[in-house]
Amino acid sequence: MSFKGSMETYRLFIEEYLENFYSRFHAEPQKPLYDSIQYSLLAGGKRLRPILCMEFCRICGQDWKAAAPFAAAIEMIHTYSLIHDDLPSMDNDDFRRGRPTNHKVYGEAMAILAGDALLTDAFLSASEAKLTCPEDMSRAIALLSTCAGSSGMVGGQVLDIMSEERQISEEEILNIQSRKTGGLIRAACGLGAIAGGASPEQVDAACRFADNLGLAFQIRDDMLDVIGTQEEMGKGVGTDETKNTFVRLYGLPKCEELVQKYTADAIQALDLFEDRTFLTELAENLTNRRV
Amino acid sequence: MSFKGSMETYRLFIEEYLENFYSRFHAEPQKPLYDSIQYSLLAGGKRLRPILCMEFCRICGQDWKAAAPFAAAIEMIHTYSLIHDDLPSMDNDDFRRGRPTNHKVYGEAMAILAGDALLTDAFLSASEAKLTCPEDMSRAIALLSTCAGSSGMVGGQVLDIMSEERQISEEEILNIQSRKTGGLIRAACGLGAIAGGASPEQVDAACRFADNLGLAFQIRDDMLDVIGTQEEMGKGVGTDETKNTFVRLYGLPKCEELVQKYTADAIQALDLFEDRTFLTELAENLTNRRV
Numbered sequence: 001m002s003f004k005g006s007m008e009t010y011r012l013f014i015e016e017y018l019e020n021f022y023s024r025f026h027a028e029p030q031k032p033l034y035d036s037i038q039y040s041l042l043a044g045g046k047r048l049r050p051i052l053c054m055e056f057c058r059i060c061g062q063d064w065k066a067a068a069p070f071a072a073a074i075e076m077i078h079t080y081s082l083i084h085d086d087l088p089s090m091d092n093d094d095f096r097r098g099r100p101t102n103h104k105v106y107g108e109a110m111a112i113l114a115g116d117a118l119l120t121d122a123f124l125s126a127s128e129a130k131l132t133c134p135e136d137m138s139r140a141i142a143l144l145s146t147c148a149g150s151s152g153m154v155g156g157q158v159l160d161i162m163s164e165e166r167q168i169s170e171e172e173i174l175n176i177q178s179r180k181t182g183g184l185i186r187a188a189c190g191l192g193a194i195a196g197g198a199s200p201e202q203v204d205a206a207c208r209f210a211d212n213l214g215l216a217f218q219i220r221d222d223m224l225d226v227i228g229t230q231e232e233m234g235k236g237v238g239t240d241e242t243k244n245t246f247v248r249l250y251g252l253p254k255c256e257e258l259v260q261k262y263t264a265d266a267i268q269a270l271d272l273f274e275d276r277t278f279l280t281e282l283a284e285n286l287t288n289r290r291v
Numbered sequence: 292m293s294f295k296g297s298m299e300t301y302r303l304f305i306e307e308y309l310e311n312f313y314s315r316f317h318a319e320p321q322k323p324l325y326d327s328i329q330y331s332l333l334a335g336g337k338r339l340r341p342i343l344c345m346e347f348c349r350i351c352g353q354d355w356k357a358a359a360p361f362a363a364a365i366e367m368i369h370t371y372s373l374i375h376d377d378l379p380s381m382d383n384d385d386f387r388r389g390r391p392t393n394h395k396v397y398g399e400a401m402a403i404l405a406g407d408a409l410l411t412d413a414f415l416s417a418s419e420a421k422l423t424c425p426e427d428m429s430r431a432i433a434l435l436s437t438c439a440g441s442s443g444m445v446g447g448q449v450l451d452i453m454s455e456e457r458q459i460s461e462e463e464i465l466n467i468q469s470r471k472t473g474g475l476i477r478a479a480c481g482l483g484a485i486a487g488g489a490s491p492e493q494v495d496a497a498c499r500f501a502d503n504l505g506l507a508f509q510i511r512d513d514m515l516d517v518i519g520t521q522e523e524m525g526k527g528v529g530t531d532e533t534k535n536t537f538v539r540l541y542g543l544p545k546c547e548e549l550v551q552k553y554t555a556d557a558i559q560a561l562d563l564f565e566d567r568t569f570l571t572e573l574a575e576n577l578t579n580r581r582v
Contacts, residue, residue: 142419
């Protein structure tokens with residue numbers, strides 16, 4: 001199947017899986033909670049993390065559908081993090097993906113609770129994975145919670161808040177971004193490998209791929225923000241001086257170099273796997289994208 | 292050992308375990324997050340849920356310390372729920388246990404993130420349990436996330452908000468309370484039994500004990516609120532007419548009857564276990580307490 005065809009197959013599958021996951025609760029009386037959850041969970045998006053998770057399972061030699069409970073868990077955690085990030089006391093965003101944010105529609109209390117529920121229910125989804133080796137469930141839950149918790153994604157968010165309005169070092173921005181954006185990408189690749197019955201070396205390689213891809217992805221994101229703003233404003237506005245971005249720290253030409261370097265390092269980490277066509281194309285598409 | 296001696300042994304052990312759990316992160320740069328977490332996690336409290344968890348492990352025939360990773364996980368989830376419940380958009384409480392609430396000290400954004408981190412890290416702690424049968428990890432994670440998630444504790448919180456300012460039925464208040472307060476008590480007893488290598492029947496019995504104990508506990512709580520307020524105000528103030536409590540629904544004499552009934556049902560659920568002295572005394576002390 002073509003790269004685009006595989007992307008679409010994965011995406012459609014996880015959309016349906018996520019919707020089905022919550023159908024088990026259809027008789028529950030706390031309907032507004034489920035409305036709020038579904039509003040954000042089924043709002044579209046690229047589903048990049050589930051796709052990575054299922055593809056790693058496949059190239060480790062298992063049916064990629066075996067990774068779906070993990071893939072769904074990671075997308076649920078990603079969704080909760082967006083809901084909480086948008087809250088008035090956090091980024092105070094009114095819109096996301098062209099629609100009002102969760103708290104704008106359901107109120108702040110319900111948005112907090114929908115996020116809490118998604119984060120908790122994610123572990124219910126993860127617990128439903130059928131693993132070749134049952135011992136691997138502990139390993140998967142440990143990796144998922146580490147990547148998402150106080151030393152992972154949440155920790156990165158705190159570091160980002162702490163770094164506001166002061167100049168930070170290169171080491172610091174790498175540290176923040178590899179937790180904040182990188183945390184869940186790492187969990188996606190690592191858990192996919194675990195669902196695929198990978199050896200510890202293969203799980204490490206999947207995590208290394210994720211770490212490099214995450215950085216290349218984030219740097220490209222920062223670059224597109226600046227270029228997008230410049231084109232939109234019809235003039236060279238330079239970088240947003242209040243935000244610590246890779247562009248502000250390195251400038252555009254060095255950023256382009258770094259994207260190429262991290263993408264190459266990501267692809268090199270795939271050496272341990274035989275069938276790396278899809279992931280190579282995914283990495284190149286993501287990090288060379290122009291929108 | 293005496294009942295009081297055992298309670299104190301369990302309590303001291305879990306206090307130390309919780310403190311040690313977070314010491315692994317001492318070199319992390321997001322120190323304000325850990326300060327905020329520890330402020331609430333190490334604020335004292337009865338540690339009722341961890342105690343239930345460790346005792347169920349013991350009466351199922353294992354060293355009770357084997358349940359500590361589960362017991363700590365449940366206390367971390369309990370703590371996150373208190374932090375988020377106190378937020379301005381939720382109950383808007385300024386004080387808890389005589390100290391300023393988390394968001395009063397660390398700000399709203401950090402309180403939300405500390406709650407998110409505690410909930411996520413709880414699953415890291417749970418993943419560290421050493422189980423006789425590795426297949427039981429999936430069962431434990433499923434039970435924990437179900438009791439705490441959208442159909443458990445968070446769901447109960449939403450139902451409680453939905454029931455504000457309208458009269459609810461007896462069925463509804465049982466439904467709300469068995470999720471909201473009952474959810475984590477159920478997880479505590481069930482996960483303790485799983486850590487103890489219990490049979491599915493024993494895990495069910497532990498959950499039945501928990502469900503009845505949780506209701507007896509909550510009804511006594513509602514009763515003490517009313518009696519406390521009456522004594523404090525120096526007059527019979529009756530029940531808070533804006534809140535759906537058991538006392539408002541049933542009146543004090545019927546509540547006393549119900550406490551006795553649910554306590555007896557809890558103790559009866561222990562029939563499957565040989566050594567039930569401690570849990571019987573704990574149930575009687577909790578539900579007959581006068582403060």
